[in-house]
Amino acid sequence: MSLMAELRNTEARRSKSERKLIDYVLANPEAVLNTPIARLAAAVGVSEPTVNRFCRAMGAQGFPDFKLRLAGELARSRPSMTRDIEVGDAASHVAAKIFEATHASLDSAHNNLDYKALEKAVDALHDARAIVLCGLGASASVAQDAQHKLLRFDTPVTTHSDIINQRVAAAGLAEQDCLVCISYTGRTRAIVDIARMGRDCGATVIGLTAPGSALARACELVLAVEGGEDTELYTPMTSRIAQLVIIDVLVTTLALRKGSAFADRLRAAKHSLAGTRVR
Amino acid sequence: MSLMAELRNTEARRSKSERKLIDYVLANPEAVLNTPIARLAAAVGVSEPTVNRFCRAMGAQGFPDFKLRLAGELARSRPSMTRDIEVGDAASHVAAKIFEATHASLDSAHNNLDYKALEKAVDALHDARAIVLCGLGASASVAQDAQHKLLRFDTPVTTHSDIINQRVAAAGLAEQDCLVCISYTGRTRAIVDIARMGRDCGATVIGLTAPGSALARACELVLAVEGGEDTELYTPMTSRIAQLVIIDVLVTTLALRKGSAFADRLRAAKHSLAGTRVR
DNA sequence: CCAATTAAGTAGTTTTATTACATTTTTGAC
DNA sequence: GTCAAAAATGTAATAAAACTACTTAATTGG
Structure with missing residues (x-):
């Protein structure tokens, strides 16, 4: 299961702090990527080790690894920028891209x-x-x-x-x-x-x-x-x-x-x- | 331009150490993700600041950010869909079919x-x-x-x-x-x-x-x-x-x-x- | 060949993440 | 309800990682 989907689907069975974390990550997935663990912990209102344990619970090796996975996830769900359409494209190219x-x-x-x-x-x-x-x-x-x-x-x-x-x-x-x-x-x-x-x-x-x-x-x-x-x-x-x-x-x-x-x-x-x- | 493509395309105009880095990253992109800067530097045979400067030259904010971008890149190029429908619930099967x-x-x-x-x-x-x-x-x-x-x-x-x-x-x-x-x-x-x-x-x-x-x-x-x-x-x-x-x-x-x-x-x-x- | 410029390295500093341990909260039996 | 056991969370210290300032080396153009 994809990370984001897992976050959503398992939210119910997780503890209070973890739910807070899930909510925050789901709301600002992009932001999490350039946030150090301390700032994230503060923003969510939990301690740093809680964040770390949460990352492990989600199957990552630690916080940085969690961010890597999240980055992959987000990149995948965002149609790549190379797919934008440029002027001069014939109809068939436009069609292919769309x-x-x-x-x-x-x-x-x-x-x-x-x-x-x-x-x-x-x-x-x-x-x-x-x-x-x-x-x-x-x-x-x-x-x-x-x-x-x-x-x-x-x-x-x-x-x-x-x-x-x-x-x-x-x-x-x-x-x-x-x-x-x-x-x-x-x-x-x-x-x-x-x-x-x-x-x-x-x-x-x-x-x-x-x-x-x-x-x-x-x-x-x-x-x-x-x-x-x-x-x-x-x-x-x-x-x-x-x-x-x-x-x-x-x-x-x-x-x-x-x-x-x-x-x-x-x-x-x-x-x-x-x-x-x-x- | 995508990161990997940029690596390949700009290799010629870069310095010796950077070329070594590019070669290494192109050869083992996945490996780079779980490698700290010190280990990567050692593996490539350059110093840590060189790796860091290289990451900045590639448009990242630093080494961790470079890894995040690389992760996104790789996720996108990897065979995207792993059609893993697990639970036996009706909704997921219906969704898969539709x-x-x-x-x-x-x-x-x-x-x-x-x-x-x-x-x-x-x-x-x-x-x-x-x-x-x-x-x-x-x-x-x-x-x-x-x-x-x-x-x-x-x-x-x-x-x-x-x-x-x-x-x-x-x-x-x-x-x-x-x-x-x-x-x-x-x-x-x-x-x-x-x-x-x-x-x-x-x-x-x-x-x-x-x-x-x-x-x-x-x-x-x-x-x-x-x-x-x-x-x-x-x-x-x-x-x-x-x-x-x-x-x-x-x-x-x-x-x-x-x-x-x-x-x-x-x-x-x-x-x-x-x-x-x-x- | 030698300044000027650019590239790379060393060592120390700062930031970031993790671990070990203490405290609190929750759970479930009585 | 009360208490012990278990789980969850937090604190503080440690370890790891990344980065910066500065030095040395290499490269380039005159």
Whole structure:
């Protein structure tokens, strides 16, 4: 299992100090790399030996080795800079680069998938009285896609890409409801507000966003998707693809959880389209 | 430039000791990672400060930082995926299958990409007075995604996911306009009608759909995406992902075609979001 | 060949990481 | 609840590693 995934997945069974460390590393993985053990220990609020023991527990030989592993991990999950696109590329080159970057982004998303959170999210969606999806900008289309998939189930699903409607909907949530907030960066203030409102109402708030971001912190459950494409100009939004695939996983797992009784319903959904088709 | 490549490329213009170091690092990159500076210096036959200076010359902050960079480099070049799904939980198996299917779908889309059609589509979008995007159901979110990307350019873009509005918009197209119709199956009657209406108006009609389908036949230009997910019940819509990536390629190629003057506009688009962000 | 310049080394200093041991906290039996 | 055992965490000293200032050697261009 990848280091970051291991951190997330084993967090529950670890001690208090170790959880603090995990939280910090997940939130600022890059920062850890150029931080000496003393400063990290101080920042997290634990002692140096605790950090060292933690590194060993994670399978490293010590703190420096832990940093090396983390560096490898991060490098791998970040599509390499050589993949940026330059002017003068023919369409086929552009295509090759974009497909490659997308493959890499998918691998990264797969390796970093937090199954614990995923299972919990499936539970939440399964038990929800109603599901509300919120996204803005590019994430609005992700939300819409998710809605389309979730419509096949028997839980009412609504999607909002209008911040006023989002607020109204979020303010009206009940405890049995489930709110899904989508954002690449996790830094869009409006969505962070929505997540907070959802939690204030007692609803289960799921974030499909960058780990460690403001939105991630505001959500009860986080399905992590590294952002990262906000920097380059021409680079496509590969993490959006990762989000969509995670939604696929989420919905498919949910379908399985709903059980075979639901196969009929899915068949009916499909059948409903027959009249719209030509040959 | 990547670190290893830089090592190789600059070897000629470096001093004797540095060349010895480069040779050693290129020969045993992995070994360097768990070697302290003293041992490395001894192994290469130079002094410790020489190693340190060398690391700085390579752009690192010092020896430890050099190792971190090297670790990232190596991680990236190592066969990336170790498809290790351990736990017997449902979610990880579902995830593995879906990611695999998505990879396959991407490969297929890449291999079947018609660059001629792609270039023509880019030309059409480049020259268009206005762009209209139409999609229904799951394709509506694809259309919305495309719109979000195209909004950065200076051509007016509208998206319709309502069949009445689609018809009104399609009926009002002019010769200089471009209509993009999106559908997995290419068999949705409503969208086929829209494409025909668009052609009747003299607009350039681009179809992002299954090759050979009714919609494909109705369009002037076809960007082919194999459907195929209509059969299985639980299988996710992987071809939607392929469509999105093709849109990435289309838009990126268009951006390059628009030229460097457009970099400013893209930057402005990005900058416009600054006010919406939190830390 | 000899200043000027650059490269490399030595030795000492500082920073960083680790170890051994002490203290606190948690756990589980009664 | 109380107490002992075990686990977790912290303190302080030690060891390891990296870096700096300075010296010596090598290289280069006149």
